Amino acid sequence: MLVDEKFLEDVHAKPGCIACHGGTPNTDDKKEAHKGLLKKASNEPERACGTCHVGVVEQVRQGLHRMIWGYQTVLKARGADFTDPRLVTAYQTHCTKCHADCGDCHISRPAALDGGLIKGHKVKRIASVFVTCGGCHSARVLDEYKGAHEGIPASVHWEKKGMPCTKCHTLEEYHAGGHGTRYTGAPAPSCTQAGCHENVKPGDGIEQHDDTHLQGLACQVCHAAGPYKSCFNCHTGRDDKNIPYFATDPSALTFKIGRNPLKSEERPWDYVLLRHVPATHGLFDYYGENLLPNFDNVPTWKYTTPHNTRRNTPQNASCNACHGNREIFLTEEDVTPAEREANRNVIVTEIPAPVEEVGR
Amino acid sequence: MQTHGWKVQVIVGLGTLILLLIAAFWLTTMPSAARPAPVAAAASHSDAQALVVHPDVQPSLHTGPSRQVDPTPTATPYPPSDNCVKCHTDKAKLQELAEEPEKVKSEMASGEG
Numbered sequence: 001m002l003v004d005e006k007f008l009e010d011v012h013a014k015p016g017c018i019a020c021h022g023g024t025p026n027t028d029d030k031k032e033a034h035k036g037l038l039k040k041a042s043n044e045p046e047r048a049c050g051t052c053h054v055g056v057v058e059q060v061r062q063g064l065h066r067m068i069w070g071y072q073t074v075l076k077a078r079g080a081d082f083t084d085p086r087l088v089t090a091y092q093t094h095c096t097k098c099h100a101d102c103g104d105c106h107i108s109r110p111a112a113l114d115g116g117l118i119k120g121h122k123v124k125r126i127a128s129v130f131v132t133c134g135g136c137h138s139a140r141v142l143d144e145y146k147g148a149h150e151g152i153p154a155s156v157h158w159e160k161k162g163m164p165c166t167k168c169h170t171l172e173e174y175h176a177g178g179h180g181t182r183y184t185g186a187p188a189p190s191c192t193q194a195g196c197h198e199n200v201k202p203g204d205g206i207e208q209h210d211d212t213h214l215q216g217l218a219c220q221v222c223h224a225a226g227p228y229k230s231c232f233n234c235h236t237g238r239d240d241k242n243i244p245y246f247a248t249d250p251s252a253l254t255f256k257i258g259r260n261p262l263k264s265e266e267r268p269w270d271y272v273l274l275r276h277v278p279a280t281h282g283l284f285d286y287y288g289e290n291l292l293p294n295f296d297n298v299p300t301w302k303y304t305t306p307h308n309t310r311r312n313t314p315q316n317a318s319c320n321a322c323h324g325n326r327e328i329f330l331t332e333e334d335v336t337p338a339e340r341e342a343n344r345n346v347i348v349t350e351i352p353a354p355v356e357e358v359g360r
Numbered sequence: 361m362q363t364h365g366w367k368v369q370v371i372v373g374l375g376t377l378i379l380l381l382i383a384a385f386w387l388t389t390m391p392s393a394a395r396p397a398p399v400a401a402a403a404s405h406s407d408a409q410a411l412v413v414h415p416d417v418q419p420s421l422h423t424g425p426s427r428q429v430d431p432t433p434t435a436t437p438y439p440p441s442d443n444c445v446k447c448h449t450d451k452a453k454l455q456e457l458a459e460e461p462e463k464v465k466s467e468m469a470s471g472e473g
Contacts, residue, residue, distance in 0.1 A: 003448045016441035025439040030457055033443055139472060239466040248471030
């Protein structure tokens with residue numbers, strides 16, 4: 001690991017390497033010097049970062065990015081018993097690699113992507129949006145945001161304004177997050193309450209911004225610019241050399257409007273966009289039978305907020321681009337029989353009828 | 361005997377105090393990789409659960425309140441890191457000593473993610 005000499009002038013270098021990474025001083029022998037080494041110092045954030053950044057580390061220790069509570073929340077909802085050693089083994093083998101500690105964002109590429117210093121160990125105050133955020137949230141966020149899918153435009157927020165993730169997503173979201181998933185509670189960030197689109201309301205001059213549409217549809221239903229990535233199935237296990245692996249089916253670009261599975265006062269919409277996630281009844285079968293006994297408690301077509309946002313989109317080009325357009329709604333035939341029970345609450349059974357378009 | 365009794369008590373007390381100070385210093389300054397990991401049984405139930413499902417399976421995850429550390433820089437007794445710096449800023453030396461990490465991707469892995 002090559003460290004840029006400029007880093008040695010940085011305040012973070014003052015305590016010395018061993019203060020954060022451990023190891024053995026006063027020896028030039030590689031093996032001896034590496035005794036007691038902690039390669040990724042922020043695996044123990046309280047010792048490495050928390051000696052100065054006390055409050056942040058306290059917050060991050062239980063934060064969403066570090067503890068990936070979303071996985072645990074959903075797996076528990078599907079019946080996972082985290083006191084069952086078989087389930088814990090499966091979870092620790094296949095799911096926890098995707099968490100992020102301080103160094104994964106501020107010093108190196110995420111360990112889940114095999115790491116690598118971003119800039120010779122420079123401690124970046126603001127993480128690299130595209131190397132760091134995009135490193136993990138690539139196929140399902142960054143590619144959509146930047147218009148990487150052929151024929152589907154980028155978000156206007158990127159194309160016109162070049163807005164980095166940090167423009168909408170707050171420090172609180174990165175460092176805290178608490179239990180649950182990122183869809184727990186009110187939308188964050190909120191399009192209408194983050195100081196940008198607060199004028200969106202009935203009577204704002206846009207015909208479709210009436211009570212029916214604003215209360216019935218999440219913003220993305222009308223303003224996602226096109227299909228976004230869905231993944232299907234995931235099988236985990238170990239091969240004959242005992243190396244863990246997972247295998248997923250090919251992904252697909254999908255655009256599906258479905259019933260809102262998280263309807264609440266804060267998310268009152270009848271319809272939201274849905275994305276298929278790589279989960280299947282047999283996800284952990286290698287580790288034991290029926291480790292997710294309540295798999296059907298959570299849909300496999302899940303609430304999503306694609307990032308390819310634009311004002312004008314194919315589905316809002318006219319009333320009947322959406323009304324009566326069966327293709328863009330999640331119907332029973334879109335869902336495999338084995339998954340229909342899990343998705344019962346999000347499948348649209350009655351497509352909104354076409355309307356008479358006057359003067360368009 | 362009684363005249364020696366208080367002396368013994370003072371010596372024992374001082375000895376205990378010194379041992380406690382050494383232990384506290386060791387726990388707060390030495391890399392935890394070099395000290396024994398607390399066992400999960402010492403954790404509260406909820407923290408034990410976090411320990412079980414924690415991303416890094418960290419045996420040394422703190423289970424009590426965070427240490428309150430004075431953020432004011434002081435002359436801390438960190439060991440010197442000259443040997444680390446000498447090597448890790450020397451590209452040629454690193455290339456000479458580098459070992460290729462063993463490829464660990466299974467041939468059965470497929471798909472995105």
